[in-house]
Amino acid sequence: MTLNDFYAFAASHHSQVVFYFALVPFAALLAGFMERREGHLPPWNYLYSAMLYLVAIPAVFSVGLTAYRWLFERSSIMEADLVLQIVPVISLILTVLFIRRQVSLRALPxxxxxxxxxxxxxxxxxxxxxxxxxxxxxxxxxxxxxxxxxxxxxxxxxxxxxxxxxx
Known part of the structure; x- marks a missing residue:
């Protein structure tokens, strides 16, 4: 499977992509309700760190791919796939906001x-x-x-x- 095949597969399954990127911030919000002032201790800090990585890596990939397409391929902004280019970034922002309310990001491994x-x-x-x-x-x-x-x-x-x- 090439990178283009993976991108085409994700583009044809928007509902699964949106579900994944909605599930992680929801899990961070739910974890914040479940723990009380113990976010800096294991296992909560590892859970928060894993949730951040689950959305940060695709978001960084999305931003990098978008920058590559705009800068090197000179594609138009009007051809952008909003689900694959915007939803991961929004999910990352929401996840960081929910986790930051519970624990300092520096405390996460x-x-x-x-x-x-x-x-x-x-x-x-x-x-x-x-x-x-x-x-x-x-x-x-x-x-x-x-x-x-x-x-x-x-x-x-x-x-x-x-x-x-x-x-």
């Missing part, structure tokens, strides 16, 4: 690495987009100090993101 992963993916996309847009010929027309400044800035962002992922 692995959550700092997730934000580092998002930063690393964003920096990689920016780097690739910059290379795609500038073409190799334009590098010779840029003043050297701008080229070095852009390279150092991207290197710092990538290193910071990598440190957050590795720990």
């Amino acid at each position: 692995g959550f700092g690495r997730l934000s580092g992963l998002v930063l690393l993916i964003a920096a990689g996309l920016i780097l690739l987009w910059g290379i795609d847009r500038t073409r190799i010929i334009l590098f010779s027309q840029l003043p050297m100090q701008y080229l070095v400044a852009v390279f150092l800035l991207l290197l710092i962002v990538l290193r910071y993101g990598f440190k957050r992922v590795v720990g």
